[in-house]
Amino acid sequence: MSGYMRKMARNQMRANKGMRNHVVRDNQDVLQNIEFALVDAYRRSKGVDDRLCHDAIESALTGGRDPSEMVAELTEQLAVIRRMRPDAPDKAWQDSLRVVADSIRLHSSRKPGETDYLDFVSPFLP
Secondary structure (H helix, E strand, C coil): CCHHHHHHHHHHHHHCHHHHHHHHHHCHHHHHHHHHHHHHHHHHCCCCCHHHHHHHHHHHHHCCCCCCHHHHHHHHHHHHHHHHCCCCCHHHHHHHHHHHHHHHHHHCCCCCCCCHHHHHHHHHCC
16 A cells, blocks of 8 residues: 555544444444454455455445445345344444445555455454
């Protein structure tokens, strides 16, 4: 990741720090569910990278459709997790998706094939 991109990511993270702290404190289990869905897909298919994960989160947030089959599969896995968590309010779910997207942007330049974020988070998940 270039110095400029890293700086922009850090600035964005600082701007979202209050939301991130709230989500981490109050919805850590939702964050872990989202991260697990992404890491599980990465472990099962080495074609999954940080860019695809970020695109799937963006698709889940906007309700948009991505022409990529892999992004569509990841988005569906996130939807399955969402259906398993009816106890999580929509705002908590969306904020959690945003926190994970911010984390991907912080740890990765999201170039095709790059897995810096996935490699970073994998050891923390079963």
